[in-house]
Amino acid sequence: MTMKNGSGWLLPSLAGAMMIGALYLVFLWVPTERSMGIVQRIFYFHMPPFLVAVVAILVGMGAAIRYLMTKDLRFDEVAVACIEVGLVFDTMNLLTGPFWARPVWGIWWTWDARLTSAFVLWLMFVGYLILRQAIDEPHMRAAASAVVTVFQAVGAVIVYMANRLWRTQHPQPVIAGGEGSGLASPMWVALLGSLAAMLVVFACLVQVRRRLERLRRETEGLRREVHAL
Amino acid sequence: MEENLKWLWWAFSVAWVIHLAYVASLGRRQKRLREELEALKAMLEEKRGK
Amino acid sequence: MEYLRAALAIARKDLRIERRSKEVTNAAFSFALVVLLLFSFTFDPSGEETRAMSGGLLWLVYSFAGVLVLNRSFARETANDSLDALVASPAPGGAIFLGKALANTVFLLGLELATLPVFGVFYNVRWDLNLGWLLLVFVLGTWGFTVIGTVFSAVTVNVRLREVMLPVLVFPITVPALMAAVQLTTTVFTGQPLAPEMVWIRVLVAFDLIFTLLAAALVEFVLVG
Numbered sequence: 001m002t003m004k005n006g007s008g009w010l011l012p013s014l015a016g017a018m019m020i021g022a023l024y025l026v027f028l029w030v031p032t033e034r035s036m037g038i039v040q041r042i043f044y045f046h047m048p049p050f051l052v053a054v055v056a057i058l059v060g061m062g063a064a065i066r067y068l069m070t071k072d073l074r075f076d077e078v079a080v081a082c083i084e085v086g087l088v089f090d091t092m093n094l095l096t097g098p099f100w101a102r103p104v105w106g107i108w109w110t111w112d113a114r115l116t117s118a119f120v121l122w123l124m125f126v127g128y129l130i131l132r133q134a135i136d137e138p139h140m141r142a143a144a145s146a147v148v149t150v151f152q153a154v155g156a157v158i159v160y161m162a163n164r165l166w167r168t169q170h171p172q173p174v175i176a177g178g179e180g181s182g183l184a185s186p187m188w189v190a191l192l193g194s195l196a197a198m199l200v201v202f203a204c205l206v207q208v209r210r211r212l213e214r215l216r217r218e219t220e221g222l223r224r225e226v227h228a229l
Numbered sequence: 230m231e232e233n234l235k236w237l238w239w240a241f242s243v244a245w246v247i248h249l250a251y252v253a254s255l256g257r258r259q260k261r262l263r264e265e266l267e268a269l270k271a272m273l274e275e276k277r278g279k
Numbered sequence: 280m281e282y283l284r285a286a287l288a289i290a291r292k293d294l295r296i297e298r299r300s301k302e303v304t305n306a307a308f309s310f311a312l313v314v315l316l317l318f319s320f321t322f323d324p325s326g327e328e329t330r331a332m333s334g335g336l337l338w339l340v341y342s343f344a345g346v347l348v349l350n351r352s353f354a355r356e357t358a359n360d361s362l363d364a365l366v367a368s369p370a371p372g373g374a375i376f377l378g379k380a381l382a383n384t385v386f387l388l389g390l391e392l393a394t395l396p397v398f399g400v401f402y403n404v405r406w407d408l409n410l411g412w413l414l415l416v417f418v419l420g421t422w423g424f425t426v427i428g429t430v431f432s433a434v435t436v437n438v439r440l441r442e443v444m445l446p447v448l449v450f451p452i453t454v455p456a457l458m459a460a461v462q463l464t465t466t467v468f469t470g471q472p473l474a475p476e477m478v479w480i481r482v483l484v485a486f487d488l489i490f491t492l493l494a495a496a497l498v499e500f501v502l503v504g
Contacts, residue, residue, distance in 0.1 A: 039233040042240045049244075068500050088251045092244050099240035103233050120451045127447045134439040144434045147497045148448060151430065154493060155452035162455035162482060166462075201248075208255055215262045222269040229276045 008207060015200045022190075022197035030190035042100040044187075048195040049089040049096075050118055052202050054156075056086025057121065061153035064146035073217065076142035079149060080132060081209035085202055087125035093118055113163035120159050124152040138217055282377075285370035289378025294385060296355065303351045304386060311344040311394045315401055333404045334465030338457055340398070341391055342424070346446045348386045349428030352379050353436040362436065372499035380422075380429040380494075387421045409467045416467070419483040420460030423490065424453050430494045433501045452490075459483045 026044040033040035060082035067075035097115065098108040109115065128148055135141040183191070297303055318336055322329070329336075356362035365375055399406045406413065431448045435441045450457075459479040466476045 037233050039236050041237055045244055046240070068497070085251075088247060092247050095243050095247065096240040099236045099243070103236045120454060123447070123451045127444075127451065131435070131438065131444055131448065134444065135437075140437075143500045144438075147430070147434060147501050150497060151427070151452055151490070151493065154489065155454075158455045158486060158489070159451070162458055165478065165482070166458055169462075205251070205255075212255060212259055212262070215259065215266070219262050219266045219269065222266065222273065226269050226272050226276065229273075 011200070011204050011207060015197070015204045018193075018197035018200050022194045025190045025193040030186050033187075036104050039100055039103050042096055044190050044194045045198075046093060046096040046100055047191065048198045050093040050114070051195060052198050053086045053090035053093065053118070053121055053125075055199065056082045056089065056202065057124070057149070057153045057156060060086065060149050064149040067142055067146045071139070071142075073138060073142055076138075076145065077210045077213040077217075078206070079142075079145060080129075080213055081206040083125055083128050083149065084209055085205040087122065087129065088205070089198070089202065090118060090122045090125060094122060113160065113167045116163050117156070117160040121156050124156060128152065136220075138220065282371060282374045285374035286377035286381065289365075289370065289375055290381040290385075293352075293355075293379060293382035297382075297386065303348050304389065307344045307347045307386075307390050308393055310347055311340050311390065312397065314340045314343055315394075315398060319401065329402055330404060330469050331465065333402060333468045334461040334463070336402065337395075337398055337464060338420070338461050340394060341387070341421075342450070342453075342457065344390055344394075345387050345421075345424060346428065346449065348390065349383055349425065349432050349449070350442055350445050352383050352429055352432040354432070354441065357436060366502050372502045373495040375502065376429060376433070376494055376498040379432075380425050380491075383425045383429055384418075384422055387425060388417060391417055391421065404468050405470075406468060408470055409473070412473060413464065413467050415480075416460055416463045416483070419480070419487060420456055420463075423456035423483060423486045424449075426487065426490045426494050427453050430498055430501070433498060456483060456486045459486070 026041055030041070030044070032038055060079045063075045063078040063082060067073070067079065094115075097118075101110070102108050128145060131148060132141055132145055135144055318340075322332075353362065356365060366372070370378075395406055398404065428445070428449050431445055435444045435448070438444055459482040462479050463473075463476055463483075466473055
């Protein structure tokens with residue numbers, strides 16, 4: 001597997017180092033939270049993935065717009081890589097949350113603004129990937145994907161804002177203490193450390209996925225050539 | 230305390246499993262594409278040779 | 280001006296086709312009735328809670344029946360390569376989109392207005408209490424839904440599993456418009472004052488503006504690309 005081939009060893013090594021650093025911060029360094037206990041540490045690897053997913057769709061949107069302007073398929077590579085890796089991180093957010101919510105708040109899930117938005121984002125990522133699988137021609141696929149991504153990214157922002165509005169009118173149990181709940185400074189360090197590590201891992205995975213997409217296009221092109229003969 | 234540790238452990242495991250499964254999926258797809266590419270190249274050589 | 284004329288021409292064309300064949304409106308209306316039937320089994324239709332859910336119910340019916348209509352929008356152009364002809368015509372992509380969106384809105388509003396009295400009877404809901412505001416909500420909500428649905432109908436026109444892809448892609452994005460429409464409709468049905476809910480009207484207007492502009496700008500890439 002060419003994760004650590006000659007030209008691209010720097011990023012994975014950095015990711016690995018930061019991951020170890022983050023693990024240390026989250027599990028050994030940051031003090032245990034008083035009211036929730038040891039389970040609260042889940043927060044440090046439950047929240048950052050959501051932020052990474054948001055970064056993913058925004059970068060994906062940037063790449064999509066660049067593709068539409070230039071028709072350069074390399075931007076399409078970046079776009080699909082961002083969305084797919086974004087899906088992985090959003091899945092992580094959605095699946096780790098319940099393990100924190102259940103012991104602390106007694107419920108597996110609640111439709112508060114953040115969780116609902118995380119789920120909508122997840123569905124958007126999935127819809128995008130399913131659409132891509134259904135289109136064979138590379139430029140049509142890239143154009144369709146790009147338009148979808150722009151709509152989804154704008155939509156995701158509006159969904160989050162609308163959900164905030166809805167939940168202020170219909171108060172629900174809010175997991176993670178709602179907006180602006182205080183975080184002591186060591187907690188910020190652990191949170192930001194975890195986020196930084198995850199962003200580097202995200203960048204790593206995007207690079208790998210880009211290479212895979214390039215390989216895929218090469219194969220598809222050759223497949224067409226062979227069948228044409 | 231032990232009770233809550235179980236939840237932390239589960240969340241941590243799930244997080245890792247997701248990432249490792251994805252990396253494995255990337256590896257598997259890459260292998261499959263490489264194999265197909267080689268096969269197609271061979272087919273192309275053959276057809277050109279004829 | 281040419282832009283608008285082209286859009287209206289395309290809208291008229293779609294409306295004329297539908298007036299003759301009635302294929303979509305019949306299917307969509309029947310489906311709406313079926314969904315109303317199914318809902319009656321999921322909870323007690325006579326209870327007071329129903330009124331609290333009435334807006335949500337109605338818009339779910341509209342959403343599900345609506346995708347049938349929207350799916351057809353570009354799908355009807357695939358026969359005889361008329362989509363290629365449409366794209367090759369001097370009408371700009373944005374005008375094609377606008378025309379189809381207008382036609383779809385007319386179809387959907389027709390569907391909604393036809394379903395409303397039936398819904399009122401089945402679920403014992405007074406819908407005529409504040410008709411002016413209700414219609415405003417219908418128009419704003421339907422336009423938002425239609426804009427997204429029409430663009431994605433174009434995106435998925437040549438795609439496998441189009442009928443499933445469309446709702447999967449459209450619904451997550453239309454959540455804010457749906458939310459606003461539901462909230463406003465329930466408020467009207469339950470006779471509550473509208474003043475505290477005016478923010479949702481703003482949400483709908485903003486949603487409609489943003490996505491109409493986005494759609495008009497981007498649809499070109501889907502039709503030609």
